[in-house]
Amino acid sequence: MRIIAGVAKGRSLSSVAGATRPTSDRAREAIFSTLTSEFGDFLGLHILDLFSGSGAIGLEALSRGASLVHCVEKDDSATKTISKNSELVQKAQPVGAFHLFHMSVQKFVEELAQNQYHFVYIDPPYDFADSELTSILGKLLSNNFFKDDAVIAIERASKTSQPTWPVGYEPSRTKVYGQASIYYANYAKNG
Secondary structure (H helix, E strand, O other): OEOOOOOOOOOEOOOOOOOOOOOOHHHHHHHHHHHHHHHOOOOOOEEEEEOOOOOHHHHHHHHOOOOEEEEEEOOHHHHHHHHHHHHHHHOOOOOOEEEEEEOOHHHHHHHOOOOOEEEEEEOOOOOOOHHHHHHHHHHHHHOOOEEEEEEEEEEEEOOOOOOOOOOOEEEEEEEEEOOEEEEEEEEOOOO
16 A cells, blocks of 8 residues: 555555555545545645544545645554554655544544544445444534535445435445445535
């Protein structure tokens, strides 16, 4: 697993043994291609990576010029890996700020609504209950986590049904990458 583009391009990232399922390089490249077409570039963007695993999504955004990247992960092994990976990326001197929140996503969305984000990536374990995911989506809305032009993406197993988007989200597209599917929506400000 490597950083695809930006100031840390080519740097190898560690993955978390057994504890997480990293987003494939192919899917990551496609996600960032989608975001580039949506936002143009990453300068000034605020990124939130929920269930961060290795931190690859957030750190890729940081490498590409995002001004603020927050990763949220509760697993101890994963947070150690994210810290190690963030040190590698930060050695390339990205312009943005990075912060790792070592806590559950549920707690983060209930208690830490202090920033708004342009892009929110949600990659829970494949066995994570749909009802819990819907609850998190609801909290993101009700606690005002989104910038007006926000894009939200959820990674789920391709063999499962697509997530239920609460009112306030406008589903936009679905992309399938083998065993993983990425579901996109836009924040519907007046939803």
